[in-house]
Amino acid sequence: MSLDLASPPTILPPSLRGGWSLDRILKGARLHHASDVHLVRGLAPIYRINGEIRPIDGPPLDAEALTSLVGGLLSPKLRQSLEDKWQLCFSRHLEGVGRFRVSIYLHAGVPELAIRICEPRVRSREELSLPPIIQELTRKSSGLILVTGPTGVGKTTTLNYMIDLINTERRAKIITIEDPIEFVHENRKSVIIQQEVLTDVKSFRDALIHVLRQDPDVVVIGEMRDLETIETALIAAETGHLVLATLHTPDSVQTIQRIYSVFPAAQQNAITVQLANSLQAIVSQKLLPKADGKGRVVACEICIANAAVRNHIREQQPHLLYSEMQTGKKLQMQTMDHALLDLYQRGEITYDTAVSNAREQATIKHRTGDRT
Missing domain, CATH: 3.30.450.90 (Beta-Lactamase)
Known part of the structure; x- marks a missing residue:
């Protein structure tokens, strides 16, 4: 049985003896x-x-x-x-x-x-096509920064870039909890302790219970999976730590909704206040094929927690975040549609890719003069 795909890469002959290595x-x-x-x-x-x-x-x-x-x-x-x-x-x-x-x-x-x-090295921001605001966010001393998106869009790559930047620029103790570790960082200016689930710790939840007793400046959570992990991450962000974490949600609005929904109704009011106070930003990613067919490029939606965004979170109105991103250009916010349009206009992706990944396809069509 074989897949019907043109020009597969060939590294071994069909008559391979001794099986696969x-x-x-x-x-x-x-x-x-x-x-x-x-x-x-x-x-x-x-x-x-x-x-x-x-x-x-x-x-x-x-x-x-x-x-x-x-x-x-x-x-x-x-x-x-x-x-x-x-x-x-x-x-x-x-x-x-x-x-x-x-x-x-x-x-x-x-x-x-x-x-x-896994990546053999941490690539630069320019190589990764990440927006400049990522550097500024990494220089925050406290709060919660979430990198979101479905599986396989480069969330861990972005997270490792942020860790590497902190490690290069300032003296800090960074503790990561990963499942599993995909890139091993060397100590530069910072001290980095990387813990792997099932190797060093039993679970994200168990590790986070003890991590705050280890005097960290930065806590990196490979994935916020459950109520206890999210709750502890919010406590860490509130108590003066910078917390970097990933979540499998497609955009900023659904990220906030997901965090709300994890908690029982009796806790939701308290959690929304914690989240509104501690959140610094949400970076939502998509990984798209390049127009020339040579690789892929990342598109980022950026939601910065300004006063208006914090208020919408506190009032449990996450659907209003989209309009804040549309008008928040001065703070380097952008919607996914804006990111897609920019990539298309720079020739990085095709028109069809931009339209098929847009939240509001009519916006892309209008801005590009497509009247169909």
């Missing part, structure tokens, strides 16, 4: 600039290149091959966790590949893998 699969992924590798029963390994699924030439993986590949990656503790939970996420480092994140899941009782190839 994870070392060669991952080195091939790095060579072809793949962001992800998918190992699925009945198919040869698959790369994601510039957002597109592309197969490798070679024999399909069977249950025995997948079980062997998984077994070679797991410590006794991780093997037990996989047996208990039937799914697992962790990171590894391989010479010639660098760091990679592994997600193991079961499909018809057989383990399969989705592997993210």
Whole structure:
């Protein structure tokens, strides 16, 4: 069985003897600039290149091959966790590949893998196409900064850029809680303690209970998943720490709504006050194919917590944030539609990409003179 896709990258001949090697699969992924590798029963390994699924030439993986590949990656503790939970996420480092994140899941009782190839270095803001306001936000001494968006849009990459900037510019103690660690930072001006879920701590919640006793200046939360994690993050942001975190929400409005909805009704008024007081900004991302087909570019919606935004949060009116972003250009706010329009006008993305990702397609069409 093979996927019907044109010109797949070829790193191994179809007559490969001895089965697939994870070392060669991952080195091939790095060579072809793949962001992800998918190992699925009945198919040869698959790369994601510039957002597109592309197969490798070679024999399909069977249950025995997948079980062997998984077994070679797991410590006794991780093997037990996989047996208990039937799914697992962790990171590894391989010479010639660098760091990679592994997600193991079961499909018809057989383990399969989705592997993210981590960035070998922290790229500059210009290379990442991040707006200048990101630098200014990272220089805040306290408060909550959220980086949001669906899976695979570069939230962790943005977070690591922000950590690296703090590490380069000022003396601070930075504690990160990640699941898993995708980039290992070296101590420069700052002291960085990176803790990995299931390796160093049992959960985000358990780690955050103790992290504030470790004298941090900056707390980085790989993902705010539950009520306890969100609640502790807000307490940390309120008590003089800079908290950087990610959330799987598509935009600023839904981010605020998600935080509200996690808490029971009796707590929501108190939480909205905490959030309004501590929030510094929400950066919502989309990763889009470039117009020339060579890679992808990030589009960012920026919501800065000015007095009006804080008031809308306090009054539980997140739907009004959109109008604040539309009129907040002086504070470097922008809606996703504005970001898409700017990328299109600079020739970074196609018109169809801009329109298909817009919140209000009519706005893009009107600003570009499309009357259809």
